[in-house]
Amino acid sequence: MLDALKTQLQNVLADSLKDIFASENNVPEVILEIPADKNHGDFSCNIALKSAKLLKKSPIAVAERIIAAFQKELSLNFLKNKIQKVEVKAPGFINIFLSSESFYDVLTAIGKQKDLYGQTSIGQGEKVQIEFVSANPTGPLSVAHARQAAVGDALGNILKFLGFNVDKEYYVNDGGNQINILGLSVRARAFQILGKEVEFLEDYYQGEYIKDMARLFMEENKIKTLADLEKKTSKEFSQWACAYLLGVIKKELSDFGVHFDAWSYESKISTPEKIEKTLRALKSKDLVYEKEGAWWFRSTSFGDDKDRVVKKSDGAYTYLAPDIVYHENKFNRGYSWLINIWGPDHHGYIPRIKAAAQALGKNKEDLDVLIVQLATIYRNGELLSMSTRRGQYISLREVMDEVGVDAARFFFLMRHIEAHLEFDLEVAKKQTAENPVYYIQYAHARIHSINKKAQEQNISVAEKGFSLLKEEEEITLIRQLGEFSQALSFCYDQLDPYPLVSYLMELAIIFHRFYDKHKVISDNIALSQERLTLVNCARIVFANGLRLLGLQTPEQM
């Protein structure tokens, strides 16, 4: 809401600047910022500082001339009443203070747009696919996947809200050798359970869940004896195990509140024929070449350190080959922008997949790969072991069961995605201010209580506009409500839901302060009505923000 006003003022300011310095052509772009310190206005501009050198005048002098022209321009403009004052402050900032009319406009807009408040059309319906989690179906999801799930889901929601046509997709790696190993692992455990000594290789999956699966496999297939077991091929084990674990993963994600629009399968998309076809097409363009009996992808042409083998000298494909085909498949489905969310262990893989996108005729920007850092899990300050190799990692299921879905999702979003995250299960379980998710949801619930009280006393929301909201805490709250869509556009700029999380925490602080200082329902009916409207606007923004993050909006707690 306020960002629309910001853009309008920015344009007027740019016009003023152009009028004064018509002869100059390298004048920097006018950009308004929202200063952290509200003594510096609601918007501030550094254009005078930036252009002073070019214009060979002191920044203050430039600023003075700009605002003179700006104010003249404004006086002819409908924006006139939105501004309270404009001032120049050393070393040359132009600070703009908004009038109460501007603030009241925010409340009117929220009241009108409700669930849709904060929405923009930045996306213009662009078809974008966000692919995340995509864990190999070889075990339950870990906390690493959990964080990726929370991030991908929230980011997808936000982009959708900003006007993109978003699909969330999970890519099932059911084609590689790891599925064979999975099958062999289950098979070996089954033999052991029936008392036969078989070697359990080091690269087999070590987790306890493999034993459980072996028992279940035998139960479902009515296997009682070693002779029964011998009849099962290792392929039967693999297929059963893969399907079973995929079922587990789907259930975990759905319990976590994360839903995908599509599940795609490596085995269906990247068939050997398709891979061969794509590689040959690249070869005809000299983007794939043969050397030492292997086929190499010329990824160095697109900025990678070295070329990468796609087909080994024994004729088998490396993992990159089906991955190129998968990305080709995505583009062919009409997505003009792809977002992949990966764990930090795949960080070195980014240049070659981006190279692949370009080899397929796309631009670098058409594929973004986001790395979501790991979360380190603590319990009462004590580090919990995280070794994946031994299958001792903390699972999504454990975290969810222990701290609840909302607290877990919130904690995973509480830092920038590229920052390491410390997640203490005990803290997440606490229902105190230490735990910000409750702090925010509590604000939402409090407003519901106010509404109940208002209803009892027959106080309704303000129907005829606003005039009485003047207290500092009220204006601060309205200003924050007005910055909602700006927070969302930061999420888009950074491809990270974190700015929204940070915004909501700030909003909660501001709301609780207001609540503590001023009574909404009082003897002054007119004021009560306006404040009731104000807090309900806050309720709408809390709800919109929490919903985008995939969190509940409780009315009582």
Next chain:
RNA sequence: GCGCCCGUAGCUCAAUUGGAUAGAGCAUCAGCCUACGGAGCUGAGGGUUACAGGUUCGAAUCCUGUCGGGCGCGCCA
């Protein structure tokens, strides 16, 4: 060795992408309940932004170097 990321209060992290006096939470200390939910609010202390240079009106942010930490570097997936 090469490449990428990071180093901010005792701890965990911010800082609107180069802006004005570097901010929150936790922890520590001191306050606020006959009110719409105390799961709340107010205040205090705590900093040479790892270090040394540089760029400019302005640097935690950009550049160079040093120190310290993490990750990646397979004809694996």
